[in-house]
Amino acid sequence: MPTTVQAERAMIVAPTSLAARAGLEVLREGGNAIEAVVAAAAVSAVVCPHLCGLAGDGLWLLARPGRPPLAIDATGVTGRAVTADDDRRQGLTRPPRHGGRAVATVPGAVAGWQTALEVGARHWEGRLPLARLLEDAIHRAEAGHPMPDGLARAVTRSAGDLAVTPLASLLLDDGAPPAPGYPLSNPALGQTLRALAAAGLDDFYRGGVGRAISADLKALGSPLVSDDLAAHRSVRRRPLTLKTPSATIHDGPPPTQGLIAQMVLGMAERLHPTGADGLDHAHGLIQAMRAAAAVRDRHLSDPRYMAVHPTTYLSDTMLDQSAAALDRQRARPGPRMAHGGGHGAWIGCIDAAGRTAGLAQTLHEPFGAGVLLPETGLLWTNQARAFQLDPTLPNVLLPGRKPPHGLTAPVARLRDGRMMVFGGTGGAALPMLQALLFTRHVLFGQDLAAALAAPRWRPGPETDLQVLIEDRLDPALAADLERLGHRLTRRPALDDIMGHLGAVTRHPEGSVAGAVDPRGDGAVMGL
Template sequence: MRDFQTPGRSAVRTTQGMAATSHPLSTLAALDVLREGGTAMDAAICAAAVQAVVEPQSTGIGGDCFVLHCPGGGERVLGLNGSGRAPGGASIEAMRGLGLTEMPGFGPHSVTTPGAIDAWFRLSADHGRLPMARLLEPAIAYAEDGYVIHDRVAFDWQIAAPLLAQDPASAAIFLPGGHAPRIGDLHRQPALARTLRSIAQHGRAVFYEGALAQAMVAHLRSLGGLQDAADWAATRSDAVTPISTLYRGYRVHQVPPNNQGLTALVMLDILSGFDLASLDPDGPERMHLEIEAARLAYADRDRHLGEDGGISDRLLAPDHAPRLRAAIRPDQRIETLPQTALALSDTVYISVVDRDRNAVSFINSTYHSFGAGITCPETGIIFQNRGASFRLDPAHPNALAPGKRPLHTIMPGMLTKDGQAIMPYGVMGGDYQPAGHAHLLVNLLDYGMDLQQAIDHPRAFHDGRAVQVERGVPARTIAGLQQRGHEVTCAAEPHGGAQAVWIDPARGTLTGASDPRKDGIALGY
């Protein structure tokens, strides 16, 4: 039980249905759908659409999504890869011909085709009960009538203002009056409202083959992009078989590559060999072991992960984690690992469970804040910059190629045990996400923390150069990490954000929690 005399909040507890998102309007929209009799998938789609309006720095219909789903609360976990692909005209040779030695972080050459809308329609058809037009209603209303800027949204928006100022269409919509909206301002997106209404009326075809597709492709090509109509028309989401590992008696499920979820599983396999429960959850010993496990797992990711899913069996083989674990010393950082450049980015994650115990873990993103920094003026759609993840090394698994999916950071998680779904969960934050998944699960399964406490707990992240610690990390822990050879700096912004819903089959209850690092809430009925 938490200390009621210190700052914090309780987890949310109920029986029928629960939704947890990073924005109150999104959570409320999802709860309304559940109370109308919609499925957890209906609620998640509705929530994602709302967030595509009210959290434009983090997500949008010009982005991608991944989903894990346990129908009826059973142990069968279904996966969907709703990520887009590189344009058919994109190649390493084409990029080098433009004078590029690495993929640009922003601009038209960072744009991959948006997969989210196709995924939403497929998920609705396969697992929904309410029509898509109903699910898009709240998003259309907020885009047309306006929405109030929440605190974390304003924080992120201000940071992205210089990027938005470089694109006239983005500046016109997202820098009204020449500056980012402030906390409490009312903001509207009328072009996006028209786009969402068109999708509600005409379906996915208008987005991938109709007027919306034509407008998006024409705008990107006017900026020098290599996209064409065939790229949009070919976009399809794919059903995938989730990958998993056992941790403390629970099975942890992730989407396979091109998703980075495998990284979290490798990290958990490494940590499973340590008696973490005997260590202080706030102490340097625990944080050092998590940091070193993360550094090893991320090194695996950067060497091996791309669109090819065959690597999962190798990295989850029984002898792989013990080899990595043997390199960890409790009193000294590993000095031989390659230095990598890891970064945070913006995403929305949605966790929903309905009265039939359908459990949905749903994540949607345009990658970096406001994606590629490009907005289609006719449609109001922000383009994602997932192409920035590609490598221009032809020997690398994540090498750019026509029609190829890039390595993706966004990763929904699912926990099952004894034949039942236990927890759809996710931790946002770009490259931080595998470390965030592991940190959350260790808090829950090794230390027995309450779900809200596990999410609130202070975080540290090794960004490839130094350990970035949140202000809640104790001074004694920072000193202990420094004694072990880690360079430690204070994080400029919080590490990610998380949502989760815990299902207690024995008691028939649901417990939800949402991260205070974002604006969101969990609500149930």
């Protein structure tokens, strides 16, 4: 099992050791947390194409000592020509998963990198050139890299789908799923990164790279056009803030599910659980997640069109009422929650000056829309799948709209003076999985690595009372959950479906500690 890593000055957590190493070297050269995260994110886009990519979306949460935190909404909107009409005529009940019509939203990840680096240059003493930050990613794309274990598992799970997409040429070995360590390369993506390193990240949307992308999209039959790319900008936003007895926690505003994550944490502390592995803790978190998910399904959308301001749900009065309404004696049904165990990439970093950066990125589903743009080597998000086609439902597919996102990127200042950046992947239940990590470590004092490795439970995707549990969960706790009416489905120990999380903390005197989830390929490295 992984252990908690201690370091004197700075630390980074990333989805793979190659990404963490890229970020660590930036820190070693005097780079700040933003620069380290961009370097790690670029490598992740190359070596983890099932999790994230340049043509995906993101959410940043930035904090520096003595200043208000900042969120960067790095998500995109649907193209101007996108409508639900064609999908309805074809008898679809959801937007398509794969192919040209699934390529319907502008990706925001690269614009998010650009905005974060602008913040870093102005306020975080950023000094490293973009070419240096993309150097490792370019090398990995062009020279190749061994396939990580998690990618190999994802390819095996999706082999049937991948075989009939352009991704087969990139990810399959003569039509079959390769073993971990199989050499992978994407020279076209390397050339795209080289072009961005030379021309700047804005080129992705409004320059030569953008023109190459537009040509690929037209050939693919995507409704996106060059004007959609050219109009895109990331947005600096005020984070949502939750104050509890144990911490002040910041997270991203809608359309991300930072609101849902804060609702779960706010209710969890109000339930006053008695122990990390107690029934009241497990049942309370499950019920809080179901209650918050109901709010998500009714209200979370493009913030320009939300009927209720998100801070309404985070007032003390509303959280008190929400926690009091939870049934502590019986399981109550809630929305089904798609697992998405490894469908995204989270990176967290605290640098030597105590500046904290968290970044969550995604292609929405593994490998996104199942396309590989030939000129640029890009995989594209299928985030439009988060929309509905039924015009009577929330989040109907319309042009120029942001879809709801499962991204969160929490940063917390703990009561003991430490800073904590934490996050991960876990699909619709990610807010509860993050709350489970937070309560184990902060409320119950568990070591970070122990908190991450502990057996997990989470609401499931099949029925409104389903709870997935790892088969090493205490049998007495499992029996108690069943007695309350939860319908348990047992999963193997350390299953991907239970999410991949990580965390870094910094003590007031400057020392740092971090750990990663044993369920994934993540790595933590420090100076």
